[in-house]
Amino acid sequence: MSENLENKTTSVAYTDDHIRHLSDMEHIRVRPGMYIGKLGDGSFAEDGIYVLLKEVLDNSIDEFKMNAGKRIDVVVEDNLTASVRDFGRGIPQGKLIEAVSVLNTGGKYDSKAFKKSVGLNGVGIKAVNALSKRFEVRSYREGKMRRAVFSQGNLELDETLSSGEKTGTYIAFEPDESLFKGYSFRSEYIETMLRNYTYLNTGLVISYNKTRIESKNGLEDLLSDNMTSEGLYPIIHLKGDDIEVAFTHASQYGEEYYSFVNGQHTTQGGTHQSAFKEHIARAIRDFYNKNHDFSDIRNGLVAAVAINVEEPLFESQTKIKLGSTHMGPKGPTVNKFVGDFIKTEVDNYLHRNAKVAEVLLKKIQESEKERKAIAGVTKIARERAKKVSLHNKKLRDCRIHLNDVKGEDKEDSCIFITEGDSASGSITKSRDVNTQAVFSLRGKPLNSFGLTKKVVYENEEFNLLQAALNIEDGIDGLRYNKVIVATDADVDGMHIRLLLITFFLQFFPDLIKKGHVYILQTPLFRVRNKKETRYCYTEEERVSAINELGPNPEITRFKGLGEISPSEFKHFIGKDMRLEQVKWRKTDTVNELLEFYMGKNTMERQEFIIDNLVVEEDLA
Template identity: 50%
Template sequence: MAENKKNVYDESKIKTLSSLEHIRLRTGMYIGRIGDGSHHDDGCYVLLKEVIDNTIDEYIMGYGKEVQIKVEGNKVSVRDFGRGIPLGKVIDCVSKINTGAKYNDDVFQFSVGLNGVGTKAVNALSKDFYVRSHRGGEFSEASFKQGKLKGEKTGKTTEPDGTFIEFEPDPTIFKESEFRAEYIEKRLRHYSYLNTGLKLQFNGQTFQSKNGLLDLVMEDLRADNSEPIYPPLHFANKTLEFCFTHSNSRYGESFFSFVNGQYTSDGGTHLSAFREGLLKAVNEHSKGKYEGDDVRECMVGAVAIRLKDPLFESQTKNKLGNTEIRTELVNTVREELLHFFNRNREVAEKIMAKVEDTRQLRKELQDVKKLARERAKAITFRIPQLKDCKVHFDKEKGKGKGSMVFLTEGQSAAGSIVSCRDVNTQAIFVLKGKPLNVWDLKRDIVYKNDEMYNLMRSLDIEDNLEGLRYEKVILATDADVDGLHIRNLLITYFFRFFDQLVQDGHLYVLETPLFRVRNKDKTIYCYSEAERDTASQALGKSCEITRFKGLGEISPAEFKQFIGKEMRLSQVEYAAKPDASNILSFYMGRNTPERKDYIMENLIVPVED
């Protein structure tokens, strides 16, 4: 039989892309997620970051103390007052991959952008891109469209040295994307903390720090209405800076980590080395045998290093991978902290007292755990709220992929799922009512509250995720105010005590239709008011529109498709503890008057026709 021409694999099928084509075709490889600007790691902010990183590198090398950033709509401009790109290489530096001075230690010793991609990716992914360099009374400029050169010019200038870049993300790639000022401001605050004295101006605001990471730690405490137990310890030299304190109103640890000004949200070698050095210093000073969790519980801090050749585990630089720096970094942290403890006996005593208090609480928690297990065994071996499935997840053995558990409220909603679920892979955990708000509570509540404890047992995540029984944990709540509240309470529960579950991408929200629009011939399920309006126009004025208020109102026959192959799931995105804590503290904490004022100020009241 002759081979199908469409499937012929020969020399004609091999294609070589230019660097420009590759960046535009495989955008995610260069900037990570594209997004729409609603998340701080979305692509539009990565483009801005790549340009600002170059200005920061200039400042680190001692050139230019001010950076001007403007964002108007989707058009961005950045002006620094550094040395300026060498005039004869302006076009190459913003358009040719693997071109730049950051391969030369004499010019840039501590740079983030070591791969020669940053500004080139911005250029390739921009609708319009303009660069102008000023050096010694002369300038060179060039304009591009979607990465292709459109014009260039050179001449004399009276402007001070430096580089000006203006760009607008290409809407054909960044569909419906927009910049949000709060995300830009947060990034600029980080830059200011890491580069003491640098002035960053953004749309009329100025960001400047005098005390580096100390300012960052104090701001984080203020945002959470927390008070430090002792004045933060702050150390800084040319390549290492760290700052930390303990707070009585926090759970777990909250750490920011940076490499050459890059926020490493997933930590890496520098953060783990700092933790090890801290533990060694505390144990050596106290002559104790504390565990890391004892030392870091309720700790708020930040660590930043400058490194000549940083190796990141991805293009977006969220985690540092250099292992060769670990030993030296551990020893430096240990030695500096021991010096501090010996010079500041009063502060050292407060730290040791806090660590000992945490160890005692951990021992008490062990007793609570033992009682909870004994109580659970005395009642029944089975968990009454769990309707289990036959197949369970085992990551290590590669089994049970596709298994899931629905967390739902009440027997009515559970009944619809039970009637049409796949008993092999779909389990149901039935909540008795609104879960407890655990944000301001300690971990012992998980053992004292039956529902929280049974949920943890059902998932088998008490100590870690190794025993996780379901690949997907799905929040299946009604699409009304109460249902959304229950969803938020459950998300709070997981972020508070089991954030690794969220970080590893196991937590989801089930999207169910809000409306059913139908006539005699056709039925359309709609997930928004806009979809409802479109469907009603398509089916005509005589169509019937039903609003589903709860999962229990959807018949099992209908519900089957919503948890079957066409199931719509939204993954709950992980945020590093410093980011998540501030958000959850505001919306789920005990600051009721402040939250009420915020709601009243931002409440949108629909205007009736």
Template identity: 30%
Template sequence: MVKKSKNTYDNDSISSLKGADRVRKRPGVIFGSDGLEGCEHSVFEILSNSIDEAREGFGHKIVITRYQDHSVEVEDFGRGIPVDYNNNEQRYNWELVFCELYAGGKYNTNSAESYEFSLGLNGLGLCATQYSSEYMQVEIHRDGLCYELEFEHGENVGGLKKSESSRKQSGTRIRWKPDIQVFTDIDIPADYYRDILKRQAIVNNGLLFVFRNQTDKGFETEEFLYENGIEDYVKEIAGDTALTSVQYWSTERVGRDRPDKPEYKVKLSVALTFSNRVKCTEYYHNSSWLEHGGSPERAAKQATVSQIDAYLKQNGKYLKNESKISFSDVEDCLVLISSSFSTQTSYENQTKKSITNKFIYEAMTDFLKHQLEIYFIENPMEAGKIAEQVLINKRSREKAEKTRLNLKKTLSGNMDIANRVQKFVDCRSKDISIRELYIVEGDSALGACKLGRDANFQAIIPVRGKILNCLKADYDKIFKNDIISDIVKVLGCGVEVKSKANKDLSMFDLNGLRWNKVVICTDADVDGFQIRTLILTMIYRLMPTLIEEGYVYIAQSPLFEINTKQKTYFAYSESEKTKILSELKGQKFTLQRSKGLGENEPDMMWLTTMCPDTRRLIKVTPTDAQATSEMFDLMLGDNLQGRKDYIAEFGADYIDQADVS
């Protein structure tokens, strides 16, 4: 026998996957992923079959149970899956449905017995989920009989069992456990079920979804029901923030994607309103949430921009030479939910997150344009509000973009920053891993630090007085402040603007940071503490990542200087002073309050504040980011009453630090 080399590639090298292995060894092909997302999609495949039944008028409730052992159960009250012998196929239907890919009851869309609008199309979902399960238990009630099936690792166990049904209602109950040998993670969180069931309730008017979640205390039950579907959902999103009334429009169209393709039916429903507080656009097709949009999303963009632009032009709302609105301007004040159904659907892939039907795009674009035109004519006051808000959004966006470009021009570039930033003193080294930037208080401290530093790796920039409170000021005012813009230039990493309204200003790049340490160095008095807090506030608002990644430090200045003949001691707190004095009993010493940074001799500045071996640096860490945020907002924000209440309650704790006489 000739032993083949592992590099041999011949006629015997080709093989094919058969049976359950087609899914078990390549789950990502069917479910889009072999991870948790794919496992979640396998659940949706079973749920979608029950939804299709209910939409056809068979069953008003679907019950989904999440068990602690990661198994799942879906129960509906439809007609029950046909599982007995199929004369046309000469096989049992349960074999076709549970064990045969591309087998199902949704291919013949012209049949009176078929589903008119179906979420499941390809005959893959039920079989693929069964193949990818550790076990699956099926109980079907129809025609007065109870049918039971059991599968393990994709293989049937015991065939089809039939008995008299004790239930009056027909329906299907399927319990299965996703196989950890197939998926890398099967611990589907409860929030996934809540999200998907809410979405299905939104687009399936009057269909009740019951979610049972097993915990250590038993089963927790939640219900999801929208009697008026997407119209109720839009009202829920907008709440009392709506600028206009909620509109609901629906229609049915017949068409084709290409002249040589067959005609199919499309049912379109859209609910919308406008708001200056919230925005939301969601698109559903055959009750599947189109997370990546596709045809309906493109139609909504085209129709809304076209009609609102036409209204603005017809009513002279644009300024002279003003540019046209974009969809982002509309979207910022739009709450729009669309739900479409079609007898033929072209999904981008099996996960059904986007559709590509050309006719659906054309039909929805035409439908929305027509409805918006009528709506604007019949509701001139609301049309005026919409036009005004869209123009506000547009002009704000353009202003933010102009500010961003100016800011980028101001803060970036390869010019020597020492020549661009007044009084900035750079260091010699270009090695970012050792470079340190000291942000110091005032020009006098600049002089002492400049003479006392190690010029090889320590640079200095002075802050002249108290800088702008970045929690109260808007971005335009912040970036016009010379001190702040100088600091941002020197740091080199740009700014990150965590605001929906000003997201275009964000230009942060941590790789652009020119320093290994950013050290805030101020006097140990009330003014120094306030300046330090304002600098921290600036960094916290404009570049919080520097704090999160541990680049920001505070240089702790000594409060007291204690001199003996042999040695000089520095105390950084009252308790340290007391401890040092107790150790010096019997020795002559002098005690004095430590001088401000600007009054220190260069060698003293090096020893106490800048020498890596003797200085004390406090790393600013986001150990409790939420608490930090709340305290910054309270102390430096607009909540005057909250600040007063805090001072009244805790002010006595800080009275010793107050600079009063």
């Protein structure tokens, strides 16, 4: 019997008809993940529509770097279409069609033209073309405009006209909704992207929907705009050939880094960020000529580093982590290049600025004093965490993690922090075991505001959570890309959310600032008739569902996550999972924070939470 079955499965015909050749545009559409990472609908900063916009912008930025055009106009209409107009040299018109539709075609393979570019592989703009419902490119050169229009990568119009417009390139695209289902551009993500471009390119002016964006002080402005607590001393801003750094220390725990390569925001760091971390600590320690621990030197450090690398190598097409070990084919190692600059410039600065050196030393000594005071507690807590199997009731782990050396789905890795056994049970039974982990709280976590880091080690839950996330020494080793707080949408659930957010803000602010913390949105109601079931997240959705499914549909009010069966829960943590990113900016106030996370609760609930929190004034 088994032999017959085996023969049946191996005797399927395999003929010439099974061999299929895809054109460049077809291949991108069939395998978009190879070119832009995830697709998404624009809800998250890493979604594909922003990668498309960035690919277009990178070409215009490269023109600016070649001293061709100091202004870029960006227009987004109805959150659906985007256009970028630069005033560079314009794409050579004779090769315009090939430049936007044939892979491995471009002007950046010859390093003489683009020494230190981001878009070196001839893929980016072609991916935008292939993945757009409509794509238009115009090249303005020598009094002529050549214009081409594509649909899903297929050429529909090619014309050359006379033109009096300034030299440059115009590209407009509308992402294909059949791929980016229900997508919508979010202005906040675009503004962050554009501001990062201006921080890295002083002198560049970007007009975004007629709003002027520019930076006069580069990375110093970046830190000033992103820091949520005052620096202990003025930001130290150092520039050299192909390198720029800015840093200060703040009254906060942990370390906070912003790193860039050739203008590309490497959100997951890489060899340049690792080199900076090592050498900034080494240079400061050598200056004081005392054997300070690196962790004490870097505690509270807020820094930005940007380097230019010839022909950079990234770990993925989305270019968020630098893999290059050398500055170029014949250049020094990234580690030596960054190290030599930091050693010389930081030492010189501290010798010239005695007051800054004095403040910095005091900060290091305070960190050292606190670390030694809790050394015994820390050692015991680490031993306890090792003894506790991380596969017990507290943590149900997944197979793929963000800090894995390799893995296509690393960025899909997430961990749900739940309250109580019933909620964690429902999620555990319905989760994707490859990418979704579950950490279960016993009840309300401790209010950690105003406490020292000693509490992280003394409190068993905090200690085990820290170990599960692997963030004791910073977020470089973070095991999950998304840390998702999954609590009931009632008063107690809201309180737990705020307590967890307080914990992260207090001891691991970079976790929130780098966009890793989310709130899981789950339905409040189920409305169904014999033919259809609707899950409603708001009162408005409930009313709409009743009107559409009537008469007399069955209405269920979910009072807690534990009431939702695993078979239903899988819909809420699958591809249609609704998440709200926890955001924290310098301009945020606590009242806005509370209002945001309380959502559509009644005034009575809002007053209850405010009355029972002691952190409402202190979080600012």
